[in-house]
Amino acid sequence: MRYKALLTKALAIAVLLLAVASGVHAAELPAQLSQPPEKLADASLRDVAAHVALSPKEKGAMRPILIEQTKKRQDIARARLATNPGMAGMLALRKDLRALADETDAKLAAVLPPEKMTQVRAYREERLKAARARVQVARRGGQGETF
Numbered sequence: 001m002r003y004k005a006l007l008t009k010a011l012a013i014a015v016l017l018l019a020v021a022s023g024v025h026a027a028e029l030p031a032q033l034s035q036p037p038e039k040l041a042d043a044s045l046r047d048v049a050a051h052v053a054l055s056p057k058e059k060g061a062m063r064p065i066l067i068e069q070t071k072k073r074q075d076i077a078r079a080r081l082a083t084n085p086g087m088a089g090m091l092a093l094r095k096d097l098r099a100l101a102d103e104t105d106a107k108l109a110a111v112l113p114p115e116k117m118t119q120v121r122a123y124r125e126e127r128l129k130a131a132r133a134r135v136q137v138a139r140r141g142g143q144g145e146t147f
Contacts, residue, residue, distance in 0.1 A: 001032055031058040037071040041063060041067040065108055080096065081093070
């Protein structure tokens with residue numbers, strides 16, 4: 001299954017979607033929207049590099065791509081949350097973020113060898129699944145499944 005979001009941002013998206021669904025006001029936006037893009041991108045790069053052997057040159061090439069992607073992601077989220085609250089806004093946000101993720105993947109694929117890009121995608125898919133599982137647990141009120 002093909003992933004559609006950067007792994008470290010998947011949780012941020014879930015938080016944003018939950019914030020919109022619960023009626024959070026603009027003054028109460030998640031911290032990811034107020035953090036400097038460089039800080040978030042560096043954290044994302046460190047996380048990926050801990051699981052995929054990246055050369056210093058590859059890290060250097062990835063960093064500006066991730067910074068640009070993070071800034072765009074923040075701008076899109078702020079705009080969507082401000083103008084389109086509710087389900088319609090969430091769906092529009094999801095569509096916009098998917099398009100941005102595809103754009104980012106194309107840029108990363110241009111600077112990483114195919115085998116490393118495959119490893120990055122696999123790791124991000126793992127993180128996305130873990131984030132989705134955490135959201136499901138939160139929706140159930142922290143209770144595990146009952147059989």
